Amino acid sequence: MIPLLSLRSPASPSSALFHFSPSPPFSSRFTKSPFRRFLPPTKPSLSTNSFSSTSQQLGPQGPQNQEAPRTLFPGGYKRPEIKVPNFVLQLDPDDVLADDNALDFIDKAVSKWVGLVVLNGGEGSGGRVYEAARSLKAVVKDRAYLLVAERVDIAAAVGASGVVLSDQGLPAIVARNTMMDSKSDSVFLPLVARTVQSSDSALNASSSEGADFLIYDLGQEEHVNMAMKAVYENVKIPIFVVNNNSQAEVPSYTELTKIFKSGASGVVLSLEDLRLITDDVLSQFFNIVYTTNNKRQDESIDELEMAEINRGSHQKVGVAGFIKVEDREKQLIEKERSVLTEAINVFQKAAPLMEEISLLIDAVAQIDEPFLLAIVGEFNSGKSTVINALLGERYLTEGVIPTTNEITFLRYSELDRKDMQRCERHPDGQLICYLPAPILKEMNIVDTPGTNVILQRQQRLTEEFVPRADLLFFVISADRPLTESEVTFLRYTQQWKKKVVFILNKSDLYRNTQELEEAISFIKENTKKLLNTEDVTLYPVAARLVLEEKLSATSDDGKKYREIVFTESNWKTSSFYKLENFLYSFLDGSTSRGMERMKLKLGTPIAIAERILSACETLNRKDCESAEQDLSSANEIIDSVKEYVIKMENESISWRRRTLSAIDATKSRTLELIESTLQLSNLDVVASFLLKGESSTTLPATSRIQNEILGPAIADTQNLLGDYVTWLQSNNAREGRAYKESFEKKWPSITFSDKNYPLETYEMLRKLDELSLRAIANLSANATSKQFEREVREVFLETFGGLGAAGLSASLLTSILPTTLEDLLALGLCSAGGFIAISNFPARRQGIIEKVKKTADALGQELEDAMQKDLQETTQNLEKFVRIIGEPYRDAAQNRLDKLLEVNDELSNVRGTLEMLQVEIQNLHVS
Numbered sequence: 001m002i003p004l005l006s007l008r009s010p011a012s013p014s015s016a017l018f019h020f021s022p023s024p025p026f027s028s029r030f031t032k033s034p035f036r037r038f039l040p041p042t043k044p045s046l047s048t049n050s051f052s053s054t055s056q057q058l059g060p061q062g063p064q065n066q067e068a069p070r071t072l073f074p075g076g077y078k079r080p081e082i083k084v085p086n087f088v089l090q091l092d093p094d095d096v097l098a099d100d101n102a103l104d105f106i107d108k109a110v111s112k113w114v115g116l117v118v119l120n121g122g123e124g125s126g127g128r129v130y131e132a133a134r135s136l137k138a139v140v141k142d143r144a145y146l147l148v149a150e151r152v153d154i155a156a157a158v159g160a161s162g163v164v165l166s167d168q169g170l171p172a173i174v175a176r177n178t179m180m181d182s183k184s185d186s187v188f189l190p191l192v193a194r195t196v197q198s199s200d201s202a203l204n205a206s207s208s209e210g211a212d213f214l215i216y217d218l219g220q221e222e223h224v225n226m227a228m229k230a231v232y233e234n235v236k237i238p239i240f241v242v243n244n245n246s247q248a249e250v251p252s253y254t255e256l257t258k259i260f261k262s263g264a265s266g267v268v269l270s271l272e273d274l275r276l277i278t279d280d281v282l283s284q285f286f287n288i289v290y291t292t293n294n295k296r297q298d299e300s301i302d303e304l305e306m307a308e309i310n311r312g313s314h315q316k317v318g319v320a321g322f323i324k325v326e327d328r329e330k331q332l333i334e335k336e337r338s339v340l341t342e343a344i345n346v347f348q349k350a351a352p353l354m355e356e357i358s359l360l361i362d363a364v365a366q367i368d369e370p371f372l373l374a375i376v377g378e379f380n381s382g383k384s385t386v387i388n389a390l391l392g393e394r395y396l397t398e399g400v401i402p403t404t405n406e407i408t409f410l411r412y413s414e415l416d417r418k419d420m421q422r423c424e425r426h427p428d429g430q431l432i433c434y435l436p437a438p439i440l441k442e443m444n445i446v447d448t449p450g451t452n453v454i455l456q457r458q459q460r461l462t463e464e465f466v467p468r469a470d471l472l473f474f475v476i477s478a479d480r481p482l483t484e485s486e487v488t489f490l491r492y493t494q495q496w497k498k499k500v501v502f503i504l505n506k507s508d509l510y511r512n513t514q515e516l517e518e519a520i521s522f523i524k525e526n527t528k529k530l531l532n533t534e535d536v537t538l539y540p541v542a543a544r545l546v547l548e549e550k551l552s553a554t555s556d557d558g559k560k561y562r563e564i565v566f567t568e569s570n571w572k573t574s575s576f577y578k579l580e581n582f583l584y585s586f587l588d589g590s591t592s593r594g595m596e597r598m599k600l601k602l603g604t605p606i607a608i609a610e611r612i613l614s615a616c617e618t619l620n621r622k623d624c625e626s627a628e629q630d631l632s633s634a635n636e637i638i639d640s641v642k643e644y645v646i647k648m649e650n651e652s653i654s655w656r657r658r659t660l661s662a663i664d665a666t667k668s669r670t671l672e673l674i675e676s677t678l679q680l681s682n683l684d685v686v687a688s689f690l691l692k693g694e695s696s697t698t699l700p701a702t703s704r705i706q707n708e709i710l711g712p713a714i715a716d717t718q719n720l721l722g723d724y725v726t727w728l729q730s731n732n733a734r735e736g737r738a739y740k741e742s743f744e745k746k747w748p749s750i751t752f753s754d755k756n757y758p759l760e761t762y763e764m765l766r767k768l769d770e771l772s773l774r775a776i777a778n779l780s781a782n783a784t785s786k787q788f789e790r791e792v793r794e795v796f797l798e799t800f801g802g803l804g805a806a807g808l809s810a811s812l813l814t815s816i817l818p819t820t821l822e823d824l825l826a827l828g829l830c831s832a833g834g835f836i837a838i839s840n841f842p843a844r845r846q847g848i849i850e851k852v853k854k855t856a857d858a859l860g861q862e863l864e865d866a867m868q869k870d871l872q873e874t875t876q877n878l879e880k881f882v883r884i885i886g887e888p889y890r891d892a893a894q895n896r897l898d899k900l901l902e903v904n905d906e907l908s909n910v911r912g913t914l915e916m917l918q919v920e921i922q923n924l925h926v927s
């Protein structure tokens with residue numbers, strides 16, 4: 001943000017009365033001047049709708065400005081501030097050019113009294129006006145505003161602050177925009193003043209014309225006061241009156257104050273006038289104005305004015321005002337109330353358990369309450385005494401031991417002075433005391449318990465109160481400047497972005513000013529670092545002495561105290577006056593400090609809201625992370641079933657291998673048996689088939705197949721597959737349980753009753769078609785061996801059935817041949833002997849063998865498929881089960897995440913709105 005450029009007070013009387021430093025820095029943000037400032041309206045729209053937003057539309061950088069304002073100020077421009085009361089020095093070019101000493105005199109004048117310099121440009125050659133304007137600009141620099149009358153071109157060329165237009169001159173808006181075109185890099189709007197000679201033109205110029213201030217030339221009008229009063233009623237911009245009405249050659253102090261008191265913001269003087277008026281008169285003028293604004297010094301100020309002064313609203317007396325900042329403040333308060341109410345809703349959603357939200361609720365409830373000044377500091381630092389000294393009565397108990405044990409609110413009440421005070425204790429322990437002290441009409445003052453680790457309860461009470469305060473007076477005792485616990489407490493106040501004004505109390509304990517200066521610079525240096533600012537305000541005071549002075553003051557209300565303050569230059573008491581002055585200036589909305597008060601007041605709930613917002617954002621971020629983590633954990637658990645499936649597939653391989661090898665073994669043994677049975681040499685078998693013809697005879701091989709091979713093999717395989725099925729089911733049941741437990745263990749807070757799941761959920765873990773068992777169950781050893789026998793019988797019959805005795809004898813040849821090889825030999829012989837049928841025997845035997853092999857392989861395949869299907873079914877069931885069990889956890893995490901993201905969006909909106917509101921508050925003075 002571009003720093004504010006504020007004009008130093010044109011009047012810096014060096015009188016000890018005001019304790020002004022002789023030349024306060026020109027660019028200081030908070031000058032020591034007690035004079036109120038006027039801010040000319042940025043846009044004519046402030047006065048009339050017809051010119052709304054002209055500065056944006058017509059400004060040199062119109063469209064860009066809207067996109068990227070150069071400052072935080074609305075429209076990207078800042079209005080220059082005009083302090084009042086002030087003197088305007090009006091010059092002709094000849095005044096500047098013809099007189100050698102003029103520039104030196106002007107130099108001195110702008111350094112002391114004059115805040116505005118107007119160069120007449122209407123008459124005379126353009127060249128001379130330009131030359132005079134250049135010389136003036138070089139002298140005036142930025143110490144006062146230089147305006148050129150009627151010559152916008154020359155004002156623009158020399159970089160003047162603005163122009164003065166006559167009644168018949170250019171429209172103000174045209175002049176302003178021409179100036180802006182030429183000063184495109186400046187963030188300050190050009191000043192446009194209008195010279196008027198009647199009430200009507202004054203009204204017109206201030207409203208529809210949009211002038212920033214008026215130069216009212218009364219001519220020889222006799223009824224100065226009346227004319228001014230009429231204008232004062234309606235015109236809300238500063239009015240500087242041309243002093244034509246003076247009967248005296250030199251405008252006297254009385255003359256000047258009369259004009260000022262009539263309601264003018266200042267007086268327009270010629271170079272001649274200014275030369276003739278002595279510094280004493282000018283000094284006196286500013287003193288009396290100042291005094292009128294602050295304390296009664298002049299007996300001519302009536303009781304009403306005095307009451308105003310005492311109330312702290314003294315600066316409102318008799319000074320024209322055009323900025324209704326209070327109205328703007330009210331608007332902002334309403335806006336703030338609705339923004340913060342909305343924010344509270346969002347915070348309660350984001351962090352329902354966050355206790356600090358109640359702080360914001362309280363702050364919003366108290367948004368209309370007066371400014372809250374809290375006096376904080378370690379116990380015994382003199383907080384109560386400082387308050388008593390400010391109020392001028394010993395309202396609060398003071399003492400060397402901790403005396404303030406509760407938060408004590410001091411509020412205004414119109415009690416009889418004799419009653420002094422009435423206190424109530426609220427249920428939360430806070431004391432509310434009603435006092436008739438006028439300053440309390442403008443602000444509530446809070447005495448807080450001392451902060452010190454020993455006084456833990458008191459420290460906590462004060463800490464809890466800090467966020468509510470709009471301004472902190474941090475009282476430090478001179479005998480222990482800046483202790484460790486003070487530093488800790490100070491740091492704490494900065495967490496709430498509190499403005500702190502330091503009061504170095506008991507400074508009467510220092511023996512001389514050198515000791516005092518050392519303490520001040522020690523505290524300032526350290527607090528600058530702690531608060532990370534160059535702008536540390538510290539008032540060294542001796543509250544006890546001041547209180548005593550005030551209490552012993554004469555009956556005409558503290559006069560003695562003021563006399564001491566003003567006349568004795570006694571730093572021990574007079575420095576307290578500066579503190580009071582600071583406080584009074586805080587009460588007037590038209591001063592920069594008063595403006596700051598409004599900003600602080602408006603800023604208090606926002607600072608609380610921001611702090612809560614940051615905490616909510618952190619919480620929300622963490623919650624989002626944890627919800628995301630939960631969601632991915634739930635997904636991981638659900639997905640991890642795939643690993644289980646792979647593991648089961650791997651383990652099932654060995655089950656299938658075992659089954660297949662059992663079938664293979666059975667197959668081999670069966671084949672062996674076939675080979676040994678189906679031999680030509682098996683004469684006894686052939687004989688029994690052929691000779692006995694007993695179809696019912698059971699082959700020995702058949703019973704072997706049934707009893708020794710197939711029977712046990714089928715039984716074994718059935719057992720194996722039974723085990724396999726059990727293995728599948730028990731694994732599923734165990735894993736299913738483990739999954740359920742892991743969900744429950746991970747999210748113990750989420751409980752689901754089993755009835756939330758579909759009925760068949762748990763059934764799923766046991767459910768299995770048992771295809772593998774069914775496949776083997778159809779296999780009967782008896783039936784298979786019968787089939788085997790049939791096959792064998794057919795082979796024998798088909799081979800030997802047609803041979804008769806000859807064939808048989810031939811076959812007998814082979815009876816001596818015991819092996820298959822012998823079968824082949826026999827086959828050869830038989831072939832030679834014409835026994836064709838026998839030659840088919842090996843092929844038929846091979847047929848049986850192939851059939852057995854095929855049957856065994858098909859069985860193996862069937863079992864393998866069935867086992868695979870059983871495995872698939874179980875793993876799919878487990879997957880389904882885990883999905884059903886895990887779904888609510890996943891949904892819960894997803895829902896939580898969705899809600900948190902929604903809240904996160906709402907928090908971002910709150911942040912945006914708060915930031916915008918803050919900018920508006922910061923721009924209160926340019927509204």
Ligand SMILES: Nc1nc2c(ncn2[C@@H]2O[C@H](COP(=O)(O)OP(=O)(O)OP(=O)(O)O)[C@@H](O)[C@H]2O)c(=O)[nH]1
Nearest residue numbers: 379380381382383384385399402403404450543544
């Ligand atoms: N010398 C000196 N003593 C002072 C001054 N101001 C206060 N005291 C004394 O300091 C002591 C403490 O003053 P209090 O005003 O009670 O201090 P406090 O900070 O309010 O104390 P607690 O309420 O207990 O935290 C009293 O004895 C006062 O008289 C001062 O300016 N100079």
